[in-house]
Amino acid sequence: MPDDLYRTDIVAWSRLQADRLRRHVAGERVNDLDWEHVIEEIEDLGSSEIAQVRSLLIQAMVHALKIARWPGSTAVNHWIGEAVNFLQQAQDRYRRSMAQELSVADCLAKARRAVLAMPSDSPAQPIPDRTDLTLDALMDEAADLRSLIDALGRGPA
Structure with a gap:
């Protein structure tokens, strides 16, 4: 070799x-x-899976926040579909062992930052800076995906 x-x-x-x-x-x-690299790759595999779920969760949140920011946009139905799709993919890849590495607040902050930086010709509405939704609630495959997306866009109750 x-x-x-x-x-x-x-x-x-x-x-x-x-x-x-x-x-x-x-x-x-x-x-x-090649034990050194085998060990490194196994560790990286777990980190990569966590990063994938985090990325999908952020993308779901970005779309939920776009819906809240521009509710009159002709793209709302598209954003709903995208948000649902990203959240479902995150749920599919999620494993309980990832919980300590994933922060709903951090994901929402990143999504919010991205949405606030997006230009638009439509009047913009304020968007939430926090949510009451927990990681368990977001990753619950029995939950209504559309309701979760709506809750993300509304912020805390």
Whole structure:
């Protein structure tokens, strides 16, 4: 294995490491596993999944806040569909072990900042800077997605 395969072709490197791990599990003595990078990639995989859920949640919030900011826009129905889609994708990827790494308040702050920076020809309404919704409520797959989107746009009760 070239020493720089990890840096030059991550796909080839990962397949090679997977093959070596399978051989190791099968009882073969395998001495050339790239343990340092295998450990790093496993850690990065978890971080990447959390980042994906965070990104999807922020995108759902951006669209919910656009609906609240420009309720008369002809794009409202599109934004509703996008918000619902992003929130459903976040729910699909979410795992309870991610909870300590995800902050609803931080996601909303990022979404709000993005929406406030967006130009528009339509009159803008104020948008909430906080929400009463918890991560558990947002990630509840039994909850009505449209109601969650509406609640995000309204802010705290």
